[in-house]
Amino acid sequence: MSMCSLIRMKCPRLVPLLAISTLCACAASAQYAPYISGGGGFVTSTRGGNTTYIPLIAPELVASLGDRLLVESRATLLESFFPRGGGQAGYKHDAFLGLTFLQADVIASRHTTIVAGEFLTPFGTYNERLSPIWISNFEEAPLIYSIGTMGTASSVGGMVRGSAYSNSSVNVDYAAYFSASSTNQQFNAERSTGGRASVYLKRARLEAGGSFGRLLQDRHENYAGIHLWWEPDNSHLRLRSDFARAPHAYGYWAEADYQLARFGGDQSFIGRFEPVFRMQQTFRSAVDFEDGLPAANTQKVDFALDYHLPHEVRINTSYSRQLSSTGNRNIWQTGIVYRFLMPLWREK
Amino acid sequence: MRSNLKWVFAFILMATLIPVLAQTSAPNPSRKAKETGVAQGGLAQMAHGQEVFEQNCSRCHNPPRAIPPQITGTILRHMRVRASLSAADEKALLRFMAQ
Numbered sequence: 001m002s003m004c005s006l007i008r009m010k011c012p013r014l015v016p017l018l019a020i021s022t023l024c025a026c027a028a029s030a031q032y033a034p035y036i037s038g039g040g041g042f043v044t045s046t047r048g049g050n051t052t053y054i055p056l057i058a059p060e061l062v063a064s065l066g067d068r069l070l071v072e073s074r075a076t077l078l079e080s081f082f083p084r085g086g087g088q089a090g091y092k093h094d095a096f097l098g099l100t101f102l103q104a105d106v107i108a109s110r111h112t113t114i115v116a117g118e119f120l121t122p123f124g125t126y127n128e129r130l131s132p133i134w135i136s137n138f139e140e141a142p143l144i145y146s147i148g149t150m151g152t153a154s155s156v157g158g159m160v161r162g163s164a165y166s167n168s169s170v171n172v173d174y175a176a177y178f179s180a181s182s183t184n185q186q187f188n189a190e191r192s193t194g195g196r197a198s199v200y201l202k203r204a205r206l207e208a209g210g211s212f213g214r215l216l217q218d219r220h221e222n223y224a225g226i227h228l229w230w231e232p233d234n235s236h237l238r239l240r241s242d243f244a245r246a247p248h249a250y251g252y253w254a255e256a257d258y259q260l261a262r263f264g265g266d267q268s269f270i271g272r273f274e275p276v277f278r279m280q281q282t283f284r285s286a287v288d289f290e291d292g293l294p295a296a297n298t299q300k301v302d303f304a305l306d307y308h309l310p311h312e313v314r315i316n317t318s319y320s321r322q323l324s325s326t327g328n329r330n331i332w333q334t335g336i337v338y339r340f341l342m343p344l345w346r347e348k
Numbered sequence: 349m350r351s352n353l354k355w356v357f358a359f360i361l362m363a364t365l366i367p368v369l370a371q372t373s374a375p376n377p378s379r380k381a382k383e384t385g386v387a388q389g390g391l392a393q394m395a396h397g398q399e400v401f402e403q404n405c406s407r408c409h410n411p412p413r414a415i416p417p418q419i420t421g422t423i424l425r426h427m428r429v430r431a432s433l434s435a436a437d438e439k440a441l442l443r444f445m446a447q
Contacts (some may be wrong), residue, residue, distance in 0.1 A: 031421030031442070064422040072426060081365055110435045128430070135409045166434035171430035202403045238407070259410075311411060325427070340413050343419045 012091040017200050034063035034344045038074065039134030043316075043335035046209050052082040055090075057135055058100070068107045074100040074132075100198040101154055115159040115177075119231075122159065122196045123148030123177035123211045124242045125227045126253075134339035135305055137276040138318055140331070142253040144282060146292025147244035148194065148213040148223040155179030156189040164197075168347045171200045181217055191217040198227070212245075219290070221247050249293040251282030257309075266308070276318075278306040298324040396443020400437045420445045 032134045040057040063071045077091075088337035103117035120128045125150050130136050159177035166172070176195035181187060193216060198209025211225040225244035231237065235290040241254040257276040264271050280300040282293050289295075304318035313336065405411060405427065415423065421442060426439045 031418060032425075033422060035416075035419040035420040035422055062422055062426045064425050070422075070425050070429060105429045107425070113429050115429070129408045161429070161432060163416075163432050163434040163437075166436065171432070171434060171437075175432070200403075201424070203401065205407075207407075230406065309411070310413075339412070341415065341419075343416050 011260065021329060034061070034062040034130075035342060036061050036344060037335050037338040037339075037341045039339045041133055041335055041337035042334065042338075043139050045139065046332040050083045050085075052080060054078055054080050055339055056133065060132075061344075066280045070105040070107070070133045071103070072105065073102040076100055078142050102187075109162075112160055112162045112163055115161065116152050116157075118156045118189070119159055119177070121149045121153055121155045121179070121192075121194070121279060122177060122197075123160070123194060123215070123223065125209075125229065125240065126242060127153055130240075133337055134314075137255065137257055137274075137306060137315065137316070138278060138302055139333045139335055140302075140320070142242065142278075143280050143293060143298060143300060144244045144251040144253060146227055147246045147249075147251075148211055150179070150190040150192045150213065150215060151219075151290075151292065152188050152190060154187075154189055155192065156182045157189050169202055171202060173198055173200070190215060190260075194223070203233075205233055246288075246291045246293070248288035249282060249284045249291055250292065251280065251298075253278060255281040267310075272308045274306040274308065276302075277308060278302040278304075294324055294326070298322060313337070314339070393440070393443050397440045400440045401444060404431055404433060404437060404441075415444070415445060 001035040002153050009110045031269060036059055038057070042053070042055045044054070054193070056076065058074060058076045062120050065071060072276040079093055079095050081091045086093050098270045099118065099300045101118050101120055103115050103119045106114045106116075108114050110330065122128055122130070124144075124147075126142055126145055131153075133139075155177055157179040159175060161175035162173065164172045174195065174197045176193075178193045179189050180341045181191035192213060194213030196209060196211040200207040200280065209227050209228040211223075211227070215221045215223075219302040223244065223246050225241075225242060229241070231241045236259040238257050239255070240314055241252060243252040244250065255276065255278040256275055259271070259274040260265065261268075263273040266272065271273065274297065278301070280302070281300075282298045284293065284295070284297055287295070293308065300320060300322040302318055302320040304316060306317070307315045309315065316333070316337065318336040320329075320333075322329045322331065371442070408431070423439050424433075424442050424445070427433055427441075428435075433441070
């Protein structure tokens with residue numbers, strides 16, 4: 001049963017109350033109108049001569065209610081067309097509609113925000129920061145993505161997060177969460193706890209941090225990770241990396257991207273190109289079919305060339321070479337992504 | 349009829365001359381100093397906001413080409429949660445985006 005139906009059934013008076021409070025809150029200030037954002041696109045992925053076609057859209061709704069409350073939600077809707085296989089001609093297709101998160105954020109103080117609902121699990125940097133299709137440089141997530149994200153990448157429960165300390169030269173932020181076990185199709189999560197803390201040196205534009213996660217059901221495992229990001233000042237170079245460790249495997253990814261805006265500005269023909277390079281390795285110490293990492297030690301290099309068209313449209317192309325004792329493979333991917341951002345209603 | 353034309357001509361002439369005279373009249377020195385101070389303060393705020401933007405937002409994503417003014421506050425509140433912005437950085441960014 002969806003949350004809307006539940007609210008309608010259990011608390012029929014809550015619906016108009018919520019609507020009125022939303023309208024009042026938004027009418028209170030001209031800058032706090034709700035908006036819809038996100039990305040839509042069409043991507044292709046070719047492995048071993050088989051090409052999969054995926055049209056998708058990922059809208060995100062954000063509404064500010066009063067001075068301290070924010071409600072945000074993202075969904076993903078996609079249709080995947082892939083070869084039938086087994087010598088059969090033609091394509092099969094699968095549809096997917098899923099809620100990525102649905103959370104309420106209460107800004108409790110200058111240093112603390114309390115989050116409740118379904119939220120992205122704060123482990124490493126990829127899941128929370130780089131996973132949206134309108135941000136990620138590559139269509140495929142890193143090999144170590146499943147470490148610390150508990151298999152579902154989303155948690156259902158509560159989280160406290162915020163900036164613990166900040167001045168003109170440093171920002172220290174933190175996130176700590178607890179998730180209950182949920183088998184609901186739209187709110188799928190494991191019982192787990194964990195968090196992340198990082199220090200960002202603003203002048204050097206260097207961020208270093210660590211993550212921890214513990215699965216509190218079935219295997220009761222611990223996961224740990226560290227991350228390092230650096231954007232040299234006055235350049236369009238971004239260096240990002242994550243390292244993560246699970247009981248039976250560990251690995252890292254390191255990514256460098258450089259937008260050629262130095263050559264004629266970011267609106268010039270050359271300046272719109274963005275070459276990206278990502279290096280990944282995973283190492284396995286014991287057989288584990290459930291941690292989501294490759295079954296054998298694996299190296300993978302990804303080369304991408306993105307092109308930023310006008311009107312928030314981006315073309316992504318990438319080639320990846322994966323080397324492993326279980327077999328080497330080439331992966332070719334292309335995509336076109338449109339990023340949208342609009343208020344839910346027009347200004348009077 | 350002719351007298352009406354005179355009045356219309358006089359009105360157009362005045363309407364043209366008043367803004368021109370207003371622009372060419374000598375500025376009040378104290379008002380000018382105040383305006384310069386405000387402008388410099390605005391520029392400093394803008395530079396600080398630009399710096400905060402580059403230090404926080406563009407680390408993860410390129411900025412949208414256009415942000416409708418009625419949602420700037422909601423976007424910043426969202427990014428305060430998502431990117432763990434400090435309250436001071438949120439205010440600096442709000443001023444920057446409003447300018």
